[in-house]
Amino acid sequence: MGALTRSAAIYRYRLPMEAGVVLRNQRLKTRDGLLIHLQQGEQQGWGEIAPLPEFSQETLEQAQQATLIGLQAWLVGEDMAASELPSVAFGISCALAELTGLLPLRADYRKAPLCTGDPDELFAMLNALPGEKVAKVKVGLYEAVRDGMVVNVLLEALPELKLRLDANRSWTRAKADSFAKYVNPAWRDRIAFLEEPCKTRDESRGFAQATGIAIAWDESVREADFVVQAEPGVAAIVIKPTLVGSLSRCRELVEQAHQAGLTAVISSSIESSLGLTQLARIAHWLTPDTIPGLDTLDLMQAQLMRGWPESRLPLLNTDALECLWRS
Numbered sequence: 001m002g003a004l005t006r007s008a009a010i011y012r013y014r015l016p017m018e019a020g021v022v023l024r025n026q027r028l029k030t031r032d033g034l035l036i037h038l039q040q041g042e043q044q045g046w047g048e049i050a051p052l053p054e055f056s057q058e059t060l061e062q063a064q065q066a067t068l069i070g071l072q073a074w075l076v077g078e079d080m081a082a083s084e085l086p087s088v089a090f091g092i093s094c095a096l097a098e099l100t101g102l103l104p105l106r107a108d109y110r111k112a113p114l115c116t117g118d119p120d121e122l123f124a125m126l127n128a129l130p131g132e133k134v135a136k137v138k139v140g141l142y143e144a145v146r147d148g149m150v151v152n153v154l155l156e157a158l159p160e161l162k163l164r165l166d167a168n169r170s171w172t173r174a175k176a177d178s179f180a181k182y183v184n185p186a187w188r189d190r191i192a193f194l195e196e197p198c199k200t201r202d203e204s205r206g207f208a209q210a211t212g213i214a215i216a217w218d219e220s221v222r223e224a225d226f227v228v229q230a231e232p233g234v235a236a237i238v239i240k241p242t243l244v245g246s247l248s249r250c251r252e253l254v255e256q257a258h259q260a261g262l263t264a265v266i267s268s269s270i271e272s273s274l275g276l277t278q279l280a281r282i283a284h285w286l287t288p289d290t291i292p293g294l295d296t297l298d299l300m301q302a303q304l305m306r307g308w309p310e311s312r313l314p315l316l317n318t319d320a321l322e323c324l325w326r327s
């Protein structure tokens with residue numbers, strides 16, 4: 001491989017977001033990130049490196065520096081050690097996996113639609129979906145009691161529906177319990193999982209065991225002391241590659257989850273359509289039996305380089321990219 005000439009480039013993109021996309025404490029007006037392009041002889045690969053504000057530890061500037069160092073090493077034929085910055089490790093490993101043909105082209109474009117809680121809107125969305133009816137609802141933003149009622153109404157109105165819920169650690173145990181109180185016990189097993197209900201893992205475990213509502217780890221997966229293991233009440237782990245790291249790290253997590261009998265859900269960190277379509281390919285490759293959590297494209301006002309099937313958003317090409325470095 002080393003005999004063929006290598007070239008590489010780093011581009012920067014900025015995509016306008018829909019008004020009102022709020023991440024934790026911050027309104028996200030634009031999504032900013034890097035795309036990298038690697039070429040070796042006839043082979044090439046793209047990768048996206050886009051730290052997510054409020055979720056990633058690294059800034060875009062730090063990611064850019066680390067990317068440059070990584071690509072310069074690759075150009076002189078060195079084996080790149082995975083960067084310590086997860087977004088960089090993910091983007092570089094994707095570009096290499098495209099270049100070497102490791103990442104298959106087939107993709108899983110099913111997505112669990114993100115739903116605001118309006119049963120009519122959800123009904124229309126689900127009717128348009130082939131196969132399994134799974135939707136995702138954010139909870140923990142308003143009153144826990146209101147969340148409980150919304151979930152109950154959705155499950156009652158749509159008998160085929162399974163729900164994924166996400167509280168992003170916003171509840172005390174008491175609030176989580178007041179949510180559960182409003183969900184008919186007969187329907188609780190149609191909650192595929194509730195991501196991170198409580199502020200601590202122990203509280204979340206206690207909640208799952210007391211209520212019979214299965215939970216999933218998301219934030220926890222990125223913590224240093226986290227170990228993938230079967231536990232009572234835990235159904236799944238959520239893997240957001242931009243926040244987790246290299247493709248091989250993601251693969252390792254998927255394998256550990258499957259060995260422990262847990263579902264592994266490949267999920268978005270609000271990447272552009274380039275990164276999202278790669279995540280759909282990763283999901284088809286590593287978790288073919290599980291619908292990935294990729295319904296975030298419509299939070300943006302445009303797609304980038306590669307289109308998501310049937311998306312009506314305009315597709316921007318390389319003209320929208322600013323070349324930062326090329327060699």
Ligand SMILES: O=C(O)CCC(=O)C1=CC=C[C@@H](O)[C@@H]1C(=O)O
Pocket residue numbers: 023055112136166168218267268269270292293294295296
């Ligand atoms: O998991 C999904 O189905 C979509 C992605 C998603 O919900 C999220 C992506 C990025 C940040 C958060 O707002 C949110 C999450 O916490 O899981």
Ligand SMILES: [Mg+2]
Pocket residue numbers: 166168195218219238
């Ligand atoms: Mg989550």
